[in-house]
Amino acid sequence: MTAATEWEHDVHRRLISGDQDALGECYDQFSSFVYGLSQRVIGDRRAAEDITQDVFLYLWERADAFDPDRGGLRTWLGTLAHRRSVDYVRREEARRRRTERVGNEAPTTPDVEEMAVAIVTAERVRAALETLPTEQRDAIHLAYFGGKTYREVAVVLNIPEGTAKSRMRLGLARIASVLEQEGVGQWA
Amino acid sequence: MGVTPDDRELLGAYALDALDDQEVAAVEALLERDPDSAREVERLREAAAWIAATEALAPPRDLRSQLFARAKALSPELRVYRQAVARHEALLDSIPESALDASTTNGLSVGDLVVHLAAMESAVAETIGFPQAVTAETDVEARTDDYLREFSADPLGAGRTTWCAATVALDEWSSSGSERASLPWSGLAVGRRTILATRAFELWTHDDDIRVALGRDREAPTEPELAVMSDVAVGILPFCVTSNGETAPAASVRMVLTGAGGGSWDVSLDGREHAGVDVTVTMNVVDYCRRVADRITIDECAARIDGDTDLGHRILACAAALATL
Numbered sequence: 001m002t003a004a005t006e007w008e009h010d011v012h013r014r015l016i017s018g019d020q021d022a023l024g025e026c027y028d029q030f031s032s033f034v035y036g037l038s039q040r041v042i043g044d045r046r047a048a049e050d051i052t053q054d055v056f057l058y059l060w061e062r063a064d065a066f067d068p069d070r071g072g073l074r075t076w077l078g079t080l081a082h083r084r085s086v087d088y089v090r091r092e093e094a095r096r097r098r099t100e101r102v103g104n105e106a107p108t109t110p111d112v113e114e115m116a117v118a119i120v121t122a123e124r125v126r127a128a129l130e131t132l133p134t135e136q137r138d139a140i141h142l143a144y145f146g147g148k149t150y151r152e153v154a155v156v157l158n159i160p161e162g163t164a165k166s167r168m169r170l171g172l173a174r175i176a177s178v179l180e181q182e183g184v185g186q187w188a
Numbered sequence: 189m190g191v192t193p194d195d196r197e198l199l200g201a202y203a204l205d206a207l208d209d210q211e212v213a214a215v216e217a218l219l220e221r222d223p224d225s226a227r228e229v230e231r232l233r234e235a236a237a238w239i240a241a242t243e244a245l246a247p248p249r250d251l252r253s254q255l256f257a258r259a260k261a262l263s264p265e266l267r268v269y270r271q272a273v274a275r276h277e278a279l280l281d282s283i284p285e286s287a288l289d290a291s292t293t294n295g296l297s298v299g300d301l302v303v304h305l306a307a308m309e310s311a312v313a314e315t316i317g318f319p320q321a322v323t324a325e326t327d328v329e330a331r332t333d334d335y336l337r338e339f340s341a342d343p344l345g346a347g348r349t350t351w352c353a354a355t356v357a358l359d360e361w362s363s364s365g366s367e368r369a370s371l372p373w374s375g376l377a378v379g380r381r382t383i384l385a386t387r388a389f390e391l392w393t394h395d396d397d398i399r400v401a402l403g404r405d406r407e408a409p410t411e412p413e414l415a416v417m418s419d420v421a422v423g424i425l426p427f428c429v430t431s432n433g434e435t436a437p438a439a440s441v442r443m444v445l446t447g448a449g450g451g452s453w454d455v456s457l458d459g460r461e462h463a464g465v466d467v468t469v470t471m472n473v474v475d476y477c478r479r480v481a482d483r484i485t486i487d488e489c490a491a492r493i494d495g496d497t498d499l500g501h502r503i504l505a506c507a508a509a510l511a512t513l
Contacts, residue, residue: 017411027255031247049251052251052255056255071230078233079233082240129239145243165197173235175239
């Protein structure tokens with residue numbers, strides 16, 4: 001688990017005290033991440049925009065729910081955005097109405113330093129994903145980006161449910177190890 | 189209860205939100221009792237978040253301004269109310285069934301207090317059209333008794349459901365109504381700002397009651413919460429000093445509340461202008477809020493009183509009148 005940075009501790013304090021500039025900093029830093037994740041899971045631009053707004057509004061209203069001593073803001077926002085996106089998909093069965101994903105928009109982050117870090121890190125994560133056994137990568141992709149439960153993943157991949165669970169856990173643990181070995185967490 | 193490798197087998201799927209509701213509840217119970225599992229989930233979630241980072245995509249430019257328009261439209265009082273509501277929900281999630289009979293400070297059990305809050309929140313909500321489900325009673329104790337009878341089979345579940353529905357109604361009214369909207373409460377026309385602040389105040393107070401009953405530490409509100417709550421709690425002092433039928437003293441008090449979220453207020457107790465202040469009461473803002481909630485005694489306040497000492501003590505004695513409203 002990566003400790004939150006000094007900036008995250010500072011922005012957390014300022015959000016709690018009602019400083020809207022702190023909200024702007026968080027948005028500039030992480031909106032591409034949140035929007036990209038929601039868009040990838042839901043496949044619907046309007047819904048991804050709504051969820052992105054809701055996630056940052058939740059941060060604004062409930063900054064106290066984020067505990068920087070327990071982890072970084074990226075993980076917290078990512079967990080929030082992913083859960084809401086998956087809820088949306090399952091509730092609305094949006095997968096049936098999924099529009100074709102727009103693929104020509106470059107990954108971006110607003111802050112120059114964060115942009116550099118995020119791009120480098122994203123490359124390392126892509127590389128780490130490539131090193132995963134295909135069966136683990138497929139299980140993670142189907143669950144994380146496809147919004148499927150491990151049972152549904154088991155059906156899709158035609159494997160026992162226990163195997164689906166194991167692949168998800170082992171695959172994530174392996175990515176975590178790779179990132180830790182490369183010191184990615186220190187930048188998170 | 190021990191933790192087996194099988195118990196931890198779901199952690200990866202949990203980090204990926206790939207479980208059903210029952211499994212989520214089982215894993216969250218595991219995380220409560222097993223720090224190693226909790227650490228593993230944090231680690232796996234972080235890995236998942238970095239996987240998401242590979243999909244970063246710039247949102248439409250106007251999304252930022254839309255977000256700020258929504259954030260700005262959120263009044264400090266509604267923000268504080270939503271925080272209090274969310275914190276109460278989190279607390280309800282953490283109350284074990286076995287603790288429902290534990291006694292709280294005000295004599296009610298934990299389960300009773302959950303129902304009491306449902307009775308109070310719904311009472312406020314009913315004044316804006318929330319359907320009356322249990323009783324027309326408005327007296328606090330009688331209304332709570334009616335609710336306790338109605339919800340005796342499932343105080344936590346039924347109490348929570350009603351309370352949640354009432355908070356949603358109140359939130360919607362607060363979000364859409366005029367800034368100057370008011371509700372009839374305790375014979376007064378109470379403004380939206382005051383209603384939200386006092387609801388947040390009561391939730392915080394009873395949350396602390398529940399925490400103490402469960403053997404947990406009390407929690408201080410955040411700075412913005414204290415700023416809103418203390419402002420309202422000082423503003424109602426003139427009402428408090430006459431709530432027992434006494435005549436308002438022809439005097440002015442300066443309340444100096446120290447600490448983050450505090451401030452300084454000059455309050456005329458009789459509504460008239462006064463040349464200067466007759467007494468200055470200086471104390472910690474959290475202590476003042478706890479005094480207003482009648483959760484600490486005057487002696488425990490550690491207040492400094494300069495000027496008319498008797499008046500200062502009377503103010504501190506009367507400040508707890510809010511707790512009876």
